[in-house]
Amino acid sequence: MTRLPPAVGLDDFDVAAQAGLREELAAVYREFRSIQANSQSGLDEPGQIVARQVCPGCGAATRDTTLLFSKNNIPHVRCNHCDLVYTLATLTPSADAAQYDGNEFMRAYVELKRHPLYAKLEIAKARYLLQRVQAQRAGVRTVLDIGASTGAMMAAAGLQGLDGYGIEPDRAMAELLGRLYPQRLINGYFPQDLSQDWPLFDLITLLDVLEHMVEPVCFLESIKASLGPEGVLLVQVPNFNSLLVQMDGPKNSNFCIGHWQHFTAATLSALLARAGFCALEIGNCISELDRIRDYPATQVLTTTARLLGEAKTVETPAQLYEYGLGYKLYGLFALTSS
Numbered sequence: 001m002t003r004l005p006p007a008v009g010l011d012d013f014d015v016a017a018q019a020g021l022r023e024e025l026a027a028v029y030r031e032f033r034s035i036q037a038n039s040q041s042g043l044d045e046p047g048q049i050v051a052r053q054v055c056p057g058c059g060a061a062t063r064d065t066t067l068l069f070s071k072n073n074i075p076h077v078r079c080n081h082c083d084l085v086y087t088l089a090t091l092t093p094s095a096d097a098a099q100y101d102g103n104e105f106m107r108a109y110v111e112l113k114r115h116p117l118y119a120k121l122e123i124a125k126a127r128y129l130l131q132r133v134q135a136q137r138a139g140v141r142t143v144l145d146i147g148a149s150t151g152a153m154m155a156a157a158g159l160q161g162l163d164g165y166g167i168e169p170d171r172a173m174a175e176l177l178g179r180l181y182p183q184r185l186i187n188g189y190f191p192q193d194l195s196q197d198w199p200l201f202d203l204i205t206l207l208d209v210l211e212h213m214v215e216p217v218c219f220l221e222s223i224k225a226s227l228g229p230e231g232v233l234l235v236q237v238p239n240f241n242s243l244l245v246q247m248d249g250p251k252n253s254n255f256c257i258g259h260w261q262h263f264t265a266a267t268l269s270a271l272l273a274r275a276g277f278c279a280l281e282i283g284n285c286i287s288e289l290d291r292i293r294d295y296p297a298t299q300v301l302t303t304t305a306r307l308l309g310e311a312k313t314v315e316t317p318a319q320l321y322e323y324g325l326g327y328k329l330y331g332l333f334a335l336t337s338s
């Protein structure tokens with residue numbers, strides 16, 4: 001029996017909770033953000049753009065929406081039926097796929113994520129999420145991470161005593177991971193490139209993936225065939241109702257080409273329910289409290305009043321999480337029994 005490393009707490013991967021860490025990461029982030037800004041100058045090649053016809057959450061017509069704002073020439077709207085926030089346009093499948101393989105932005109993204117400090121935080125976050133899963137389902141053994149990226153979830157799976165598998169579209173990232181995990185990493189897309197030799201999984205993880213899917217319900221439905229009978233799905237997305245996103249507004253980097261919908265705890269659960277999943281647990285993490293403190297205290301009060309129905313001061317990460325205002329939202333879902 002191997003001994004697991006000590007449990008991970010929410011502060012262990014919260015940059016704002018660790019003195020000096022933001023400064024250490026600042027230079028790496030600065031370069032990343034400038035490359036991201038340059039790669040997101042707007043959609044001005046009409047052949048690469050597809051107008052959506054229906055809400056990706058509930059299928060209601062796109063005219064039945066409320067405009068929130070436009071960014072990069074893309075209107076961001078809220079569905080009047082299901083409240084999901086989504087973009088009225090997406091890229092064509094080939095233009096969308098080109099974003100995730102072998103371009104300058106992906107190189108910068110890989111460099112950021114490979115930075116030892118950042119990698120340590122990502123692995124700690126993945127371990128925290130796996131701990132939540134293991135608290136609900138002690139028998140979990142096999143994990144498939146869709147969008148394995150630099151391998152934080154696969155590394156965390158190993159540390160938690162689980163067998164990690166991954167699928168990743170970017171060739172350079174997949175090659176590196178393939179050397180670390182022979183036979184357990186595929187370069188390609190889920191589900192079409194999945195190995196026939198792989199088992200059904202106890203757990204499938206989607207970290208920062210669902211917001212990228214043009215048709216998220218179809219994608220979620222395709223996952224069921226790879227889950228074992230007691231299988232669970234772990235989803236992590238940016239939190240549209242996080243305090244920082246709501247104070248930043250449209251300038252927040254989550255509103256970017258490639259993020260085609262934006263979730264709250266309610267709209268995430270509703271979308272998963274449409275695909276046949278029920279929530280076992282919903283939570284939030286990553287406080288970004290230092291960035292929140294750059295705003296006037298009065299703005300925190302007006303924003304919390306708008307989000308929570310009551311003005312609140314936020315002094316600690318724990319308070320922020322209690323109000324559901326963390327930067328990332330996660331949910332653990334089981335198959336709805338039919």
Ligand SMILES: [Zn+2]
Pocket residue numbers: 055056057058059060079080081082083084
């Ligand atoms: Zn809708």
